[in-house]
Amino acid sequence: MSRVRGWACAVALVAASLLTNPTTAQAAPAGAGDLTAAVTTRLLDRASATDAGLRSAGADDTRITVTRRDGKAWAFGTAVVVAPAQEGRYPAGWLFVAHRDRSGWQIAFDGEPAFTGLAATAPAPVVSPTEKRVFTSPSPMYAGGDYRTGMRLPFAVGQSWYLTGGPHGWAGSDTPWSSVDLSGGDQRVLAARGGTAYTMCRGWIRVIHDRGYATDYYHLWNSISVNGAGVGEGAYLGDTGTDVTCGGAASGRHVHFALRQNSAYVPIAGHNLGKWVVMSGGATYQGYALHGSAQVNVGGALYNHGALGLTQGVVDANGGGTVNKRSGPGTGYAIVGSVADGATVSVACSANGTTHTGRWGTTSLWNRLTDGTWVTDAYLWTGVSGPVNGWC
Structure with a gap:
């Protein structure tokens, strides 16, 4: 039936992380004048609050990409903290909107309440009308008892790829267990659902979908370079690979596929992808997937049946x-x-x-x-x- 239970602990973790988000954009001194420096300062604070493993990161570990500007007053881009080159470590990254007033640069990252306000008032060359709708649309409460994604698996419908890693954190052992590893087939990684796509760094694509969801794709080779463009379901994003431009490690080519909702990683277990319900195991990287009564464990192949409609x-x-x-x-x-x-x-x-x-x-x-x-x-x-x- 349609009930999925047992995620109360994960919900509490996600809710606690959202409480750390500031309610207003934070300013860097106007005299500094350097947008990159201002974003870097805010980014390191945000990353250290989000991931204890990134608290020792410094300015040399950041990748700030200003993709759009409107004069000297507005800017938009991506901000990433590179992870150590170690197994089970992953970067942290956000979109940002920045506005300079007399007090300095007001900077907000996606997931912070101030982000929607700045996005709504930013000029169109900085935040497009489509992005304004994406960023300011009401977001559902995390899961809220509704685990429909409308997503396929991130490869071609009709192909079978191996589930090489069951539910685990974006950074491996962290919670929530938002991610799975997939490999095989023709190695072409495709968007699980239509949305608005961003290159966080080489090898890492984020697609923001409807209903508050987003998906991350890491370790890609030949990844597309995209800056807020609309992509359809099944759009090519890159090939499976071992790219670690933004940190971490990968011993064999695959896509590290993660689920986000309301600008935070959420448990992927209980959600349906390609008409498979992903289920966690007793430890990270374990688990299985269900299609009706058919069960595929880690190491087995998942046939992509396509997206399950919302009705x-x-x-x-x-x-x-x-x-x-x-x-x-x-x-x-x-x-x-x-x-x-x-x-x-x-x-x-x-x-x-x-x-x-x-x-x-x-x-x-x-x-x-x-x-x-x-x-x-x-x-x-x-x-x-x-x-x-x-x-x-």
């Missing part, structure tokens, strides 16, 4: 081969067919009926499919615990 579900017979379809919302109604485990179905609306227990828990919710038949939500993964397309 669709994947049938999970919980070990059975098929699920009955009925003429109404309950076992008192006639059986009018069946649907195979792993099949994709489209939901028209939902209603309460008889209670059943599936892999994800017990529910009385039934879903009316677009063909007019009904299936219990106990045997359907949709990503939410309630109606996915309203009540009948």
